[in-house]
Amino acid sequence: MAGIGFALERMTAGRSLSSTAGAYLYAAFLVAGPWIFTVLAIAGVSAAACTAADCLGLQVFRSIMIYNTCVTAILTGPLAFVCTRYVSDHIWMKRYDSITFSFAASFAVFVIAALLVGVPFYVWMTDLSGPEVLAALQNLMLVGAAWLLIPFIGATRGYLTVSAAFAVGVTVMVSALVLAPGEEPVRLLGVFNLGLFIIDLGLAWRLAREYGLALVPDRELLRTAGIYWELPLIGLTFACGLWVDKLIMWAAAPIGVSTVAIGLRTMPTYDTPMFWAQLAALPIFAVFFVHVETNFFRLSRAYYGSLAQQVSRRNLSKMRLRMSGFVVSKVFTLFLSLAVIALIAILISFVAIEPLGLRASQMGILRAALVGMVFHTSAVFCFVFLLYFDLRRYALGISVTYFVLNGLMTSALLPLGFSFFGYGNLIASAVTLMLAITILARELPWLDFHAFITNNTSLRTERRRVAGSAPRASDGPGS
Known part of the structure; x- marks a missing residue:
């Protein structure tokens, strides 16, 4: 899973200070890109969107961002660990046909779980307006997609795509805040969601270019979650x-x-x-x-x-x-x-x-x-x-x-x-x-x-075979 790492390591071996700094910046975004983007958004909004210390709109935006980051981290954590193992095993075996399907399947599971958690919470536990609830749920999906895309992009060498996606997304978000500042939660979430959508789109494009758009179902994904249940x-x-x-x-x-x-x-x-x-x-x-x-x-x-x-x-x-x-x-x-x-x-x-x-x-x-x-x-x-x-x-x-x-x-x-x-x-x-x-x-x-x-997988397979064929204690001589 060190695909981008090898390319970035070669960049740091050069004599250019800019290439070395760029390599570490790319690595930071790949390790925690959505988290960095979230902190930048909160800091940027705090500086540009509202000058009052008790700005209610900013507090609502900040709270939604933190809650969504928490929920996506918890929901995508199990999926990301399983997908990382699945992708690394299949790349090692040079089987690439079902990698795009594995992302689509994991994202579908995340969407269902996120809606089951997010909709009841935002609709019944808060007094957010309808547009604010929709923007919050949209943000939840976009952040989750970013976290799920990272294990797949990490197996490629597309560091230029990763950096370009984050650069364009941050630029769009900051430009929108500077050119038309405001403090309404819907607007702040909309600006952030637009920037994050650009990032997700760039990462998804790289995934599709690397592994194709064909969704080839593979039961091995579910089997991976069962075998490596830890x-x-x-x-x-x-x-x-x-x-x-x-x-x-x-x-x-x-x-x-x-x-x-x-x-x-x-x-x-x-x-x-x-x-x-x-x-x-x-x-x-x-x-x-x-x-x-x-x-x-x-x-x-x-x-x-x-x-x-x-x-x-x-x-x-x-x-x-x-x-x-x-x-x-x-x-x-x-x-x-x-x-x-x-x-x-x-x-x-x-x-x-x-x-x-x-x-x-x-x-x-x-x-x-x-x-x-x-x-x-x-x-x-x-x-x-x-x-x-x-x-x-x-x-x-x-x-x-x-x-x-x-x-x-x-x-x-x-x-x-x-x-x-x-x-x-x-x-x-x-x-x-x-x-x-x-x-x-x-x-x-x-x-x-x-x-x-x-x-040793061969020993585990042999142990399961022997255990399955061994006579049970309840089996008598005539059974």
Whole structure:
């Protein structure tokens, strides 16, 4: 799945500063394009659409955007993890005919689930007008489509299409806000939806050009979700872990909760620092995507490819040690890089917190969020390596641990007051990182065992065949 990564890595090898910067920018948009676009939209609207601090239209727009981002992350998480596995397996086998169908099927499932959640909520739980409800539901579909398209585009080398789509979408959105500013939620959502539609259209065009428009049904997609049943659970718990602390704060925080349109509850004093902290990790994610993932792919391909070439045990051990050393060194290096970014952000916040839309009272939450970002993002890198090794149950354990701890610690510290906001996420992230490092360090020496036994599909097939043909205890001699 390192398709675009290889192309971007070649760009960074050149002498041009612009090509290097462009490669990392492309990687950031591919990793979290819809999230970046959402934050840019909220920030841009805040600056251009309304000058009053209590602008109701802006608050409604902001709340709808946050709710839709939360819902799409939770609903697309399981689908994206399954589709990523399906697409990578089929590209490896050079079977491309059903890839477009897999996107259409996953998007159809998302649309049904999103409508079942979004329509009752916006119609009966809020007092939004009819046009506002339609615009909110349209936004829900467009954001979900963007998140689902990313796993498919990540397998191609169409980085120019990705960058052009995001550039045009952002330009259209910003131009519309500057040329005709306004504060009505319908208008703000319409402008954002137009920009996002252009992005989705560009990504879908690249998908169609790469794999065609033919929808060839394939039951293997459903079989993938069944065989690798851990993947949808990983996607669900991973997304829920990112949002559970916000949901708890919205529902139970004693102070700072903002309610608009009756049912849209958010907590800007908590949400904004957490969002900025998550964005601070994007440069390191881009480095991981461009360099670490591509180099790891080469090492893992050499290691697993040698299994079919009757490699000697000594050479296999050398390749395993080389790959294990690479993983350990990169996790440590990425952790240090994240720590440096968090430290710089904390220092900058002392003198430039207002440009981020924050107040001095939110600095404590921002610092806790930045430290938590270092721990959580490092845990995510360990989590990704475990998925590369196909150790899905360990990855599931990490995502479930973070989800449960983030919810429990946020709830436990909530009665202690404003000074402890954000520390539940920090503690959950730190514990999750320790667990992730422990599991990764324990399993790296056992990669040979996992390759030959744990993840050996022929052995699993044989075990199922033997289990199916074995006589049952209830079967007597004459049965």
